[in-house]
Amino acid sequence: MQLINIHQLTATLELKSGLRIGASEGEIRIGGVDNQVIRHAHTGQPYIPGSSLKGKVRSLLEWRSGAVRPEPLGIRDMQERYPQVRSILQLFGVGGGEQLSEVEAMDLGPTRLAFWDAALQRDWVGRIQGEDKLLTEVKTENRIDRIKGVAEHPRQTERVPSGARFDFRLSVKQLDIDGDGAELRRTLLAGLRLLELDSLGGSGSRGYGKVKFTDMRWGDADIQAEFDRIDPFADVAAARRA
Numbered sequence: 001m002q003l004i005n006i007h008q009l010t011a012t013l014e015l016k017s018g019l020r021i022g023a024s025e026g027e028i029r030i031g032g033v034d035n036q037v038i039r040h041a042h043t044g045q046p047y048i049p050g051s052s053l054k055g056k057v058r059s060l061l062e063w064r065s066g067a068v069r070p071e072p073l074g075i076r077d078m079q080e081r082y083p084q085v086r087s088i089l090q091l092f093g094v095g096g097g098e099q100l101s102e103v104e105a106m107d108l109g110p111t112r113l114a115f116w117d118a119a120l121q122r123d124w125v126g127r128i129q130g131e132d133k134l135l136t137e138v139k140t141e142n143r144i145d146r147i148k149g150v151a152e153h154p155r156q157t158e159r160v161p162s163g164a165r166f167d168f169r170l171s172v173k174q175l176d177i178d179g180d181g182a183e184l185r186r187t188l189l190a191g192l193r194l195l196e197l198d199s200l201g202g203s204g205s206r207g208y209g210k211v212k213f214t215d216m217r218w219g220d221a222d223i224q225a226e227f228d229r230i231d232p233f234a235d236v237a238a239a240r241r242a
Contacts, residue, residue: 001109005174007181009188011216013048013118013168018137018159019209021052021201035157037136045125046136046160050115052201053168058092060194061187064236074098075108084235087187090178112173112184118166137161159208168213185218190232197232 021038037046062068067082074094077085086108093111094100100108120135128135139157172188174181192213199209216224 001106002176003173004176005181007172007174007219009170009172009216009218011168011213012121013166014212014214015160015162015164015166016210016212017162017207018139019048019164019201019211020157020159020203021046021048035155037158037160040119045120046164047120048118048166048200050117050170053118053170053195054092054113054115056198056200057191057195058088060198061088061191064190064194064232066236071095075100075104084187087184091172091184091188109175109177110173112175112178113188114171114173116169116171118168121165121167124165135160135164157203189223189227189230190235193227193230193232 019037020035022035038049039045040047058072059068061084062073065073065082065084065088067073067077067079067085069077072092072095073085073088075089075098078089079085089108091111091113094108125135136158137160139159172181172184174184178184196212198204200211201209203209213227214224216222216227
């Protein structure tokens with residue numbers, strides 16, 4: 001087994017609605033915001049953790065595969081009726097506690113994907129701060145009493161606002177056992193399209209976390225048009241017709 005290339009995929013991740021990826025609170029502040037977004041420890045700016053991106057894309061691909069279960073998929077889920085599982089495991093890996101035989105390890109190879117944390121784009125930050133605006137917004141939500149028809153228990157949630165732009169980047173290892181790597185690339189791009197169709201972060205069912213990828217590149221090649229044409233469910237529909 002030999003590593004023959006490491007591909008870089010880059011893009012702009014633009015928010016189409018407010019995004020909330022929360023941070024743990026070290027202290028309770030009276031009168032403060034209930035749910036704060038995660039921020040960089042040094043700059044204080046919001047960012048999107050690579051773990052959040054990786055986890056959501058993997059989860060959506062596992063749902064699409066039909067083999068989804070409470071725990072991440074593993075080597076035992078590679079069955080003939082779930083052909084997409086193999087690519088998912090090659091891209092994202094198996095759980096740290098799963099013991100593979102030497103044959104299984106050689107068959108799958110190491111995890112191919114590495115996600116970077118996505119920072120706010122400098123030009124977007126400069127424009128917003130130049131207009132004396134904030135990098136986050138606070139949204140107030142309420143619980144509705146169905147009988148009385150009144151709003152109760154207001155709760156403030158911090159979000160990164162719609163229109164914010166992040167630098168998105170990941171790398172993909174290509175091994176000699178991957179052939180031309182086309183199958184793994186198709187699976188990855190389908191997962192990113194699923195993310196556009198679904199949501200990222202918390203409260204997606206309430207309209208949070210809608211995202212759009214633009215300026216997508218595979219190394220030096222512009223692949224935005226190719227990405228926009230992807231129907232992530234085309235393979236599923238074809239398999240059902242077969």
